[in-house]
Amino acid sequence: MSEKEKSRIGVFVCHCGVNIGAVVNVPEVVEYAKTLPNVVHAEGNLYTCSSEGLSKMKEAIQKYQLTGAVVASCTPRTHEPLFRGACEEAGLNKYLFHMANIREHCSWVHPKEPQKATEKAKELVKMAVAKAALLEPQEEPEIAVQPTALVIGGGISGMSAAVSLANQKFKVHLVEKENELGGKLKELYKLYPTDCHTSDVLEEFVQAVRSNPNITVHASSTVEKSEGFIGNFKVTIDRKGKEEPLDVGTIIVATGADVLKPNGIYCYGQNNNVVTQLELEQLLKERKLGKPKNIVMIQCVGAREEKEGGRNYCSRICCAVAVKNALHIKELLSETEVSILYRDMQTYGREFEQQYEKARQNYVQFIRYDAENPPEVITCPDGKLTVKVHDILLNATFELDADLVVLSTPLVQREETKELSKILKVPLGADGFFLEAHVKLRPVDFATDGIFVCGTAHSPKTIAESIAQAYAAASRAGIPMALKRVRTEAITAFVNENICTGCGTCLKLCPYSAIQKDEHGVARVNDVLCKGCGVCAASCPEKAINMRHFSDKQVLAEATAALGGE
Numbered sequence: 001m002s003e004k005e006k007s008r009i010g011v012f013v014c015h016c017g018v019n020i021g022a023v024v025n026v027p028e029v030v031e032y033a034k035t036l037p038n039v040v041h042a043e044g045n046l047y048t049c050s051s052e053g054l055s056k057m058k059e060a061i062q063k064y065q066l067t068g069a070v071v072a073s074c075t076p077r078t079h080e081p082l083f084r085g086a087c088e089e090a091g092l093n094k095y096l097f098h099m100a101n102i103r104e105h106c107s108w109v110h111p112k113e114p115q116k117a118t119e120k121a122k123e124l125v126k127m128a129v130a131k132a133a134l135l136e137p138q139e140e141p142e143i144a145v146q147p148t149a150l151v152i153g154g155g156i157s158g159m160s161a162a163v164s165l166a167n168q169k170f171k172v173h174l175v176e177k178e179n180e181l182g183g184k185l186k187e188l189y190k191l192y193p194t195d196c197h198t199s200d201v202l203e204e205f206v207q208a209v210r211s212n213p214n215i216t217v218h219a220s221s222t223v224e225k226s227e228g229f230i231g232n233f234k235v236t237i238d239r240k241g242k243e244e245p246l247d248v249g250t251i252i253v254a255t256g257a258d259v260l261k262p263n264g265i266y267c268y269g270q271n272n273n274v275v276t277q278l279e280l281e282q283l284l285k286e287r288k289l290g291k292p293k294n295i296v297m298i299q300c301v302g303a304r305e306e307k308e309g310g311r312n313y314c315s316r317i318c319c320a321v322a323v324k325n326a327l328h329i330k331e332l333l334s335e336t337e338v339s340i341l342y343r344d345m346q347t348y349g350r351e352f353e354q355q356y357e358k359a360r361q362n363y364v365q366f367i368r369y370d371a372e373n374p375p376e377v378i379t380c381p382d383g384k385l386t387v388k389v390h391d392i393l394l395n396a397t398f399e400l401d402a403d404l405v406v407l408s409t410p411l412v413q414r415e416e417t418k419e420l421s422k423i424l425k426v427p428l429g430a431d432g433f434f435l436e437a438h439v440k441l442r443p444v445d446f447a448t449d450g451i452f453v454c455g456t457a458h459s460p461k462t463i464a465e466s467i468a469q470a471y472a473a474a475s476r477a478g479i480p481m482a483l484k485r486v487r488t489e490a491i492t493a494f495v496n497e498n499i500c501t502g503c504g505t506c507l508k509l510c511p512y513s514a515i516q517k518d519e520h521g522v523a524r525v526n527d528v529l530c531k532g533c534g535v536c537a538a539s540c541p542e543k544a545i546n547m548r549h550f551s552d553k554q555v556l557a558e559a560t561a562a563l564g565g566e
């Protein structure tokens, strides 16, 4: 039987309103599609993704007994799941669906060449149809999910995530490396913008964790090993030299961050009267500030660096922290002069803006400096400090006496984060913080299913933002545990064991550690871990690896169609 007899392909060409239709001649593409081998039906739709468009697609699948469907429209990144769902509802295996992106690849990039854009759209449709004729149905394996979570980190984010999960009736193991919960919150004085004492908030959170029977706290413990996959992670934790195995279904990383100690910058480490904002908080908390007459705060110390390899990010919270501490000082010591030397005040949001206004009304002095010409901190022979700064708004240089210099330094990641990222096989970004799967579409997920991130382990953020993200991570982790089962990727690699020589190339290159050698020394892919990235298939010197849904035959059919072949 020829391909033509075997396959019955339907093509649906979308106008996307004017997005495609104003440039690409959609009716011409539809007529062209009807001439392609295996195509038994083609139609144009104003919006294929509308409920009307989807209904028409489902009707056509049933009416023409389609064995494959092609939608020529926008990006599969956002719309493929929707069209695949429609296929499934009409009784067509969703892996028998294929997409041609004639918006981003045609109308949007060639708006001034409608005829050429139309020709290109036809070619993309031809390629998609050629592949669709060779597609095979695929099944997504289902695996059971253990309804127990591991939360790594007992700071505000970890505690919030743990309580949220425990309240959803899941068992939670909360692992904290220190002997008590609280993380960085323990070191803070008061919280902005509400001005409540940190200890009050902390006590409430710790109490919520300790009193919840679903949460087991493992203090003074670290994660040493992790194997397995979503639903079935086998984690080993170490508590003072004693190992303990934990079986969990999901993992939330909430390990927090540290504040940069700017050794050698602005006399920090050389003069005891130069401190960080965090150290100032401790002085305030322990009532050890004394009665300084002048305090100078310097923003962006060791942050927003433009040099190569520098910390080029804004730590988001330092400006608000400086304003908060300046106001506390003014409240305690109204005679003390406080100056804040800044590059840009990043007091974003209504409450922080109000605090900033309040600081101005309370005579906190703000001086804007240029990164090219930063302030200078000079220790005088008598040990006193002077800060020289050029105000770029007044175009004047000032020398300010300072009994205390306070440096606003960014949150940074710890060395041990690298080790944890290796253990969990989740990535870090260039700034050292844990990197989410997609900044907009999957902001608290890692690319590895079943592992999530929240709080300052992910990026500098406020306490309120950390708590919100912790709840988001707990909700995401709760979904597979509530369902008790998950479907995993169907587009995976498989090894032809008759060809594999066991050279190990694929084992080393697989970014998800999805390949192991079996008892015969032959590579075997773990379908649950495999993400179908194709690295192994592309690199196997023996060509022993094939990809489901991207077989050589299917890819060659697309390429041949592009080159004008049948």
Ligand code: SF4
Pocket: 495, 499, 500, 501, 502, 503, 504, 505, 506, 507, 522, 523, 539, 540, 541, 542, 543, 544, 545
């Ligand atoms: Fe086998 Fe190819 Fe992997 Fe080498 S790279 S172990 S030949 S599958």
Ligand code: SF4
Pocket: 492, 493, 509, 510, 511, 512, 513, 514, 515, 525, 529, 530, 531, 532, 533, 534, 535, 536, 537
């Ligand atoms: Fe690993 Fe990618 Fe190959 Fe899957 S396709 S086994 S994730 S390299």
